[in-house]
Amino acid sequence: MIDLLSLTQKLVQIPSQTKNEKEVCDFIESWVRTELPGIPLSRSRNNLIVCPPQRGDRPVIGLFGHIDTVPADPDQPLGVIKDGKLYGCGSSDMKSGVAVMMGLLKEYEKFNADLVAVFYDGEEGPDVGNGMRGLMPTLPPMDFAIVLEPTNNAIMAGCMGGLHAIVTVEGKRAHSARPWQGQNAIFRSLPLLAKLRDLPRREVNISGLTFYEVMSPTMASTSNAANVIPDKFEINVNARFAPNRSENDVVAELTKLVGDLATIRVRDVSVPGQVCVSHPLMQGWIERCSLQVEPKQAWTDLARLTANGIPAVNFGPGDPDRCHQAIEWMEIANLEKCYNLLSIFLTEICQVKAEPEA
Amino acid sequence: MIDLLSLTQKLVQIPSQTKNEKEVCDFIESWVRTELPGIPLSRSRNNLIVCPPQRGDRPVIGLFGHIDTVPADPDQPLGVIKDGKLYGCGSSDMKSGVAVMMGLLKEYEKFNADLVAVFYDGEEGPDVGNGMRGLMPTLPPMDFAIVLEPTNNAIMAGCMGGLHAIVTVEGKRAHSARPWQGQNAIFRSLPLLAKLRDLPRREVNISGLTFYEVMSPTMASTSNAANVIPDKFEINVNARFAPNRSENDVVAELTKLVGDLATIRVRDVSVPGQVCVSHPLMQGWIERCSLQVEPKQAWTDLARLTANGIPAVNFGPGDPDRCHQAIEWMEIANLEKCYNLLSIFLTEICQVKAEPEA
Numbered sequence: 001m002i003d004l005l006s007l008t009q010k011l012v013q014i015p016s017q018t019k020n021e022k023e024v025c026d027f028i029e030s031w032v033r034t035e036l037p038g039i040p041l042s043r044s045r046n047n048l049i050v051c052p053p054q055r056g057d058r059p060v061i062g063l064f065g066h067i068d069t070v071p072a073d074p075d076q077p078l079g080v081i082k083d084g085k086l087y088g089c090g091s092s093d094m095k096s097g098v099a100v101m102m103g104l105l106k107e108y109e110k111f112n113a114d115l116v117a118v119f120y121d122g123e124e125g126p127d128v129g130n131g132m133r134g135l136m137p138t139l140p141p142m143d144f145a146i147v148l149e150p151t152n153n154a155i156m157a158g159c160m161g162g163l164h165a166i167v168t169v170e171g172k173r174a175h176s177a178r179p180w181q182g183q184n185a186i187f188r189s190l191p192l193l194a195k196l197r198d199l200p201r202r203e204v205n206i207s208g209l210t211f212y213e214v215m216s217p218t219m220a221s222t223s224n225a226a227n228v229i230p231d232k233f234e235i236n237v238n239a240r241f242a243p244n245r246s247e248n249d250v251v252a253e254l255t256k257l258v259g260d261l262a263t264i265r266v267r268d269v270s271v272p273g274q275v276c277v278s279h280p281l282m283q284g285w286i287e288r289c290s291l292q293v294e295p296k297q298a299w300t301d302l303a304r305l306t307a308n309g310i311p312a313v314n315f316g317p318g319d320p321d322r323c324h325q326a327i328e329w330m331e332i333a334n335l336e337k338c339y340n341l342l343s344i345f346l347t348e349i350c351q352v353k354a355e356p357e358a
Numbered sequence: 359m360i361d362l363l364s365l366t367q368k369l370v371q372i373p374s375q376t377k378n379e380k381e382v383c384d385f386i387e388s389w390v391r392t393e394l395p396g397i398p399l400s401r402s403r404n405n406l407i408v409c410p411p412q413r414g415d416r417p418v419i420g421l422f423g424h425i426d427t428v429p430a431d432p433d434q435p436l437g438v439i440k441d442g443k444l445y446g447c448g449s450s451d452m453k454s455g456v457a458v459m460m461g462l463l464k465e466y467e468k469f470n471a472d473l474v475a476v477f478y479d480g481e482e483g484p485d486v487g488n489g490m491r492g493l494m495p496t497l498p499p500m501d502f503a504i505v506l507e508p509t510n511n512a513i514m515a516g517c518m519g520g521l522h523a524i525v526t527v528e529g530k531r532a533h534s535a536r537p538w539q540g541q542n543a544i545f546r547s548l549p550l551l552a553k554l555r556d557l558p559r560r561e562v563n564i565s566g567l568t569f570y571e572v573m574s575p576t577m578a579s580t581s582n583a584a585n586v587i588p589d590k591f592e593i594n595v596n597a598r599f600a601p602n603r604s605e606n607d608v609v610a611e612l613t614k615l616v617g618d619l620a621t622i623r624v625r626d627v628s629v630p631g632q633v634c635v636s637h638p639l640m641q642g643w644i645e646r647c648s649l650q651v652e653p654k655q656a657w658t659d660l661a662r663l664t665a666n667g668i669p670a671v672n673f674g675p676g677d678p679d680r681c682h683q684a685i686e687w688m689e690i691a692n693l694e695k696c697y698n699l700l701s702i703f704l705t706e707i708c709q710v711k712a713e714p715e716a
Contacts, residue, residue, distance in 0.1 A: 018583075070583050073531070124583065160535055164584055173431070175682035176596045177518055177656035179574045180559060186575045187555040190548060197545040201538060216537045216587060217544045221579045225428050225482065226522055226594050226626075228682050229574060236584050238534045268584075298535035324533035324586050
């Protein structure tokens with residue numbers, strides 16, 4: 001097995017905020033060309049598909065990992081190792097998963113599965129920039145996919161859908177020396193923001209798994225000068241919805257909540273991902289390794305795969321509770337454990353098909 | 359008298375949002391060079407001091423006008439004349455005043471006062487970019503100054519001080535799929551915003567004039583990505599304070615209001631302007647023309663003049679209730695009226711000093 005910790009550390013030390021993935025993609029491409037010379041590799045933008053020779057007599061398993069991160073907090077350490085943890089933006093979400101993908105690729109010959117590894121950009125930004133959008137039609141057929149998003153080495157099934165809406169509260173512009181002549185859009189937003197604050201998270205049960213539906217204001221901004229009473233206050237509301245609900249359901253709920261306090265413009269929708277734990281490959285693996293099975297609360301590209309008929313689960317070494325936090329880390333012990341569990345999946349659960357009788 | 363309406367219209371048709379005053383300054387400079395050939399004129403950046411020959415035997419009267427505007431609303435007409443009004447960003451604040459200054463300059467020879475006209479940039483932005491800061495030390499001595507800010511041809515005495523503070527509410531960052539792991543800084547700001555909303559405007563009486571002290575959030579913004587629970591929400595609070603109060607008084611009040619809900623960073627302070635209506639020149643003019651005398655609610659550069667020992671009032675043709683509004687206009691009839699009232703001031707109230715007895 002390659003040194004997964006040192007590889008993860010190197011990946012974390014290369015900043016790769018969404019739209020700035022070139023350097024980290026160059027690193028991965030160069031690693032593949034060095035460690036797996038001659039293996040077919042295709043790159044478009046900062047997306048890589050690595051496709052070791054297919055033997056054709058065994059299941060094709062896709063491994064998926066995004067290589068971008070959210071913007072790093074300025075105080076965040078960059079790949080520091082301390083007390084059994086690796087610190088840095090992207091350590092959990094999901095450069096540790098990317099390192100495990102690279103480790104598995106390196107050993108592809110010994111598995112009872114054919115591998116396809118997909119490294120892609122733009123996952124943490126708006127859906128329109130997500131590298132997977134362009135890659136989907138170009139993917140080779142596959143029997144099952146593992147998305148190595150942070151799950152603490154549990155199977156996280158399905159995933160929440162996501163919707164971003166710009167909720168605009170209007171006011172009446174005035175000189176800030178005479179606010180009584182205007183209507184402050186920030187003040188006019190307070191009843192709406194209080195409603196959002198008081199909204200409880202909602203439990204939704206699917207195949208015995210509990211998903212939590214939530215709706216939060218994640219960005220807010222005025223667009224006027226400092227000496228003007230704002231006549232417009234724009235709030236980005238991010239809703240996360242369960243696999244059994246649709247975009248229309250969410251828009252209807254938001255519309256009801258907003259009432260006549262504001263206008264709504266949906267700017268980004270990510271469909272939810274289906275729950276695939278009853279697939280035979282999963283049943284075998286869960287039983288063999290006593291894997292924990294949980295619902296995936298955050299959106300992942302699993303949704304795009306299941307929507308295109310590729311069954312998939314999330315399974316990766318990162319800690320889902322640490323990602324998108326000001327201080328992000330990952331448990332170093334999780335790296336080898338993840339690699340070993342996936343090795344068992346690829347050698348013991350995946351099987352070479354018996355040759356048909358002559 | 360020159361055609362003040364056509365001149366105002368031309369000025370309004372040249373957009374001059376703060377930091378983009380070059381074109382309008384070029385226009386004024388070229389007008390002065392054409393209409394008043396040989397008159398001393400000095401330009402620095404987009405600031406012009408026009409100083410017709412001083413006869414030395416009469417009061418020196420300064421005329422002051424800023425040539426920038428707030429950002430125009432995209433739907434705002436640009437110098438349209440309709441129903442006795444001229445529409446456009448800057449029509450009231452204060453290109454009509456600038457046109458009157460130009461009209462008076464044109465007739466400088468006939469007045470019983472020596473004129474100094476100052477056209478300057480950067481008034482609507484942060485104080486650090488205000489053209490008057492650099493001009494103050496270079497101004498010739500003067501006995502009184504008229505600032506032609508919008509006053510509807512009333513004398514508006516004194517002016518409110520202004521203070522901008524960045525009030526930062528902190529939260530705890532988290533993935534927006536799991537908001538319960540964080541603390542939304544927008545939600546944490548609600549008690550503070552409600553306090554600001556519920557703050558009454560406060561009346562302050564000075565020399566029989568009533569000023570209104572107010573405090574408003576004028577800008578607000580998060581700085582995180584859309585799928586993150588914000589850990590920081592920055593609110594620009596703009597306080598306007600009466601001539602008898604200081605920056606320290608206002609900071610103390612804001613600090614008390616904010617309590618432990620947020621941190622405060624003062625980023626811009628404009629001192630208040632003193633009330634100068636008891637000056638003999640003003641007493642004479644007010645009586646002669648039955649001028650209305652009011653307190654000036656908005657900050658103007660009058661404050662900078664009185665702080666430097668130059669008595670001054672605001673007096674201009676624009677409508678203070680229309681400035682910084684989405685649709686700004688000015689009453690066309692006010693232009694000639696303003697010109698005539700200032701002509702009376704400069705011919706009847708200002709007087710050539712009697713020659714001392716031989």
